[in-house]
Amino acid sequence: MRRKAGELVPLEISVLDAALDLRRRGVVEAHGFLLAKEMRDARGARRLTAYGTLYKALERLERTGCLESRWEDPAIAAHDARPRRRFYRLTLVGEAALARARQESSEPSLGRAAAGAPS
Amino acid sequence: MSAPGGEVVRRWVDAYTRGLPSEARAARRDEIDDDLWCQLEESVVLGRSARSLRVEILLRLLLGLPADISWRLSQAGVRTAKGERSTSMSTRTVGALWIVAGAAFVSAAIVVAVLGPESSLGGLGAIVLAVGSVGALAFVGAVFGLVWQFRGRLSRLSALAGGVAALGMLLVVIDAPASWVLLALGSAVLVWDLARAQAIPRALAIVFGVSSILMLVPTGGALFGISDTADTPLQVALALPYLLSWIALGVSLLRGMPIAQAPLTSA
Numbered sequence: 001m002r003r004k005a006g007e008l009v010p011l012e013i014s015v016l017d018a019a020l021d022l023r024r025r026g027v028v029e030a031h032g033f034l035l036a037k038e039m040r041d042a043r044g045a046r047r048l049t050a051y052g053t054l055y056k057a058l059e060r061l062e063r064t065g066c067l068e069s070r071w072e073d074p075a076i077a078a079h080d081a082r083p084r085r086r087f088y089r090l091t092l093v094g095e096a097a098l099a100r101a102r103q104e105s106s107e108p109s110l111g112r113a114a115a116g117a118p119s
Numbered sequence: 120m121s122a123p124g125g126e127v128v129r130r131w132v133d134a135y136t137r138g139l140p141s142e143a144r145a146a147r148r149d150e151i152d153d154d155l156w157c158q159l160e161e162s163v164v165l166g167r168s169a170r171s172l173r174v175e176i177l178l179r180l181l182l183g184l185p186a187d188i189s190w191r192l193s194q195a196g197v198r199t200a201k202g203e204r205s206t207s208m209s210t211r212t213v214g215a216l217w218i219v220a221g222a223a224f225v226s227a228a229i230v231v232a233v234l235g236p237e238s239s240l241g242g243l244g245a246i247v248l249a250v251g252s253v254g255a256l257a258f259v260g261a262v263f264g265l266v267w268q269f270r271g272r273l274s275r276l277s278a279l280a281g282g283v284a285a286l287g288m289l290l291v292v293i294d295a296p297a298s299w300v301l302l303a304l305g306s307a308v309l310v311w312d313l314a315r316a317q318a319i320p321r322a323l324a325i326v327f328g329v330s331s332i333l334m335l336v337p338t339g340g341a342l343f344g345i346s347d348t349a350d351t352p353l354q355v356a357l358a359l360p361y362l363l364s365w366i367a368l369g370v371s372l373l374r375g376m377p378i379a380q381a382p383l384t385s386a
Contacts, residue, residue: 031153031154031157032150032153032154033153033154033157033158033161034157036154037157037161047175047178047179048158048175048179049179050178050179050180050181050182050183050186051128051151051154051179051180051183051187052180052182052183052184052185052186052187052188052190053182053183053186054154054183055147055150055151055186055190056186056187056189056190059190071146082153082156083149083152083153083156084149084153085153086146086149086150086153
């Protein structure tokens with residue numbers, strides 16, 4: 001089923017949540033593995049998100065403006081003797097999309113509460 | 120040190136990004152490489168066993184396959200822009216010569232098949248002869264151009280085959296026996312080696328080779344006295360795919376190869 005423009009799937013909400021949580025802890029930019037690890041720890045899971053699923057979601061979030069990315073200076077990667085790294089940063093668009101998604105997911109319960117409340 | 124199972128992941132990334140521009144391939148490969156590197160680092164810190172890490176890596180690979188495939192399909196036709204094909208002015212010139220040669224021989228062959236041998240056509244016959252001669256010169260130029268242009272990537276055998284093909288064409292001009300055999304086999308070997316060197320698509324080399332053999336069927340029959348089909352519409356019909364494959368080869372050289380498929384440039 002084709003989803004509406006701007007609509008986030010649960011995995012994308014988790015990615016944005018992870019990016020926001022990291023930023024609150026002072027990590028403004030995060031690479032793919034760090035985001036996957038944050039998501040795993042947040043949901044208390046044992047396994048990290050699959051490679052294909054994670055990087056496809058990151059690309060879509062970047063394409064829709066929810067995330068921005070940059071490649072680190074290759075000299076840093078060479079100095080640390082590891083592969084070069086791509087860093088993602090949560091944007092204002094991403095924050096707004098996350099807030100909207102949270103609001104939408106909480107609306108049905110609010111609706112039920114309102115329906116059960118005495119008038 | 121690399122993560123256990125990491126090599127399988129890398130091979131899979133290499134497979135599903137094949138055909139994409141080199142930058143897109145490198146970006147995906149580096150991102151996965153970094154992820155594997157971090158996963159290995161974390162497992163060392165946590166004191167996990169190699170087996171447990173391997174299982175998790177393979178699970179992450181397997182569970183992500185549908186996403187990888189759908190991502191790859193979404194990239195098809197989007198990123199292979201015209202500017203990302205690799206070709207040069209001299210390669211395009213050689214390509215144009217193949218097109219001229221093919222077009223000249225196709226038109227001459229059709230006229231001969233429909234109206235009869237050029238000797239019986241009067242003024243039109245002279246024109247057919249002139250067109251054929253231009254085609255022959257273009258073919259010789261195209262063959263030597265290919266051998267020169269890709270000299271660093273072709274084997275000696277295929278360079279020799281190119282010479283045989285050019286010789287065959289010169290013998291065709293003087294109507295020598297077996298000339299088409301030399302021409303077709305020599306050019307087929309040369310084109311096959313070009314595909315091996317990733318200068319043209321493999322499928323084109325296969326079509327070229329098959330059509331050259333198809334063309335030789337009536338020639339072979341006539342040579343061995345099995346049939347007498349020289350200059351008949353049947354022979355022309357069987358030769359047409361081969362002559363059209365010259366044009367296809369020319370078009371391919373004019374367009375160049377996608378950079379992701381042809382990392383090497385011509386010599």
